[in-house]
Amino acid sequence: MPTSMPCPSIRIPVEQLTPSSFAQFGTVIENPAHANRPPPNNDFVPKSVSANQGSALKYLDVTHIANLYNLAPSKKPAKAVMNMFVCAPRELRPHEPSNSMPSSWGDIDFDDDDESASVNAQRELFDVPILERHPFTTQTFIPMGLSPYEKHTQYLVIVAPTLPASASRRRTDRAPPYPTPHKPQRRSIKDVFARARPSPFTNESAPPPSQFSRLHPSQKPKGPGLPDLKNIRAFVADGSQAVTYGAGTWHAPMAVIGDRAIDFVVVQYANGVDMEDCQEILLKPDARAEEGVVVSVESDSSGKVLVKAGPGAAIKAKL
Known part of the structure; x- marks a missing residue:
């Protein structure tokens, strides 16, 4: 049974998924030439070279892939795996007014009629x-068979930052479900001297940089x-x-919104050790919460x- 944590009532506005807005949480893979919005700066445009005898444009390093299983407690090696998720559209419930606490975007009034909003x-x-x-x-989701111009089916990417461990202990009656690796306190003489500057075992004047x-x-x-629920965010892709x-x-988990399923x-x-491959946390509304965590x-x-927060969004905030 996954660990649970109490949560307040909080409603999250939808943002447009862009490389810059998502940079804290991962990377967005898209063709810069066909993106429906200009990149904010060159930091988010991958380098490109000509390929296939000049018939193709190759973008380099479009995403970041990491294998950190050397930090896992079991030390069991992981292998690259490729699976398919057929994600059906999610059930949505009718909108109703709420006294939810503000998200990281501030006290946005989702219930007030906006002059710029469509009557339909x-x-x-x-x-x-x-x-x-x-x-x-890392985990990369690649949609198949979904046109960029299809309006009837899209998907939501919902992410949250991580709280410090000290704050996490105050929010649940059990320890956080993260299998942190054991760090031995005692070090050998060789380890001690290996950290010296200059190193006696190499010609380098300083130890090699950390892998991180x-x-x-x-x-x-x-x-x-x-998860830091006050700063949880939802993007539409x-x-x-x-x-x-x-x-x-x-x-x-991937949330498809619309008429049909999306194949990802x-x-x-993965190394086959359940708690090292995937960890879950149940969000249970606390005694004073009306509904819990909700995306509007x-x-x-x-x-x-419709995009309701971030660049290009038309929203009315309570002042």
């Missing part, structure tokens, strides 16, 4: 009862903490985008999910 817009709610993470591996220094920020271990969750990133090819590492999903008359 449909407001619905998606409940988030569980989050999961893969502490020692070469990793993208989203790839680095997140620590043993529980279309068929032109794939997404990579950074190792240890708390996220909801999923690439990750607003769609236009064609069924396209």
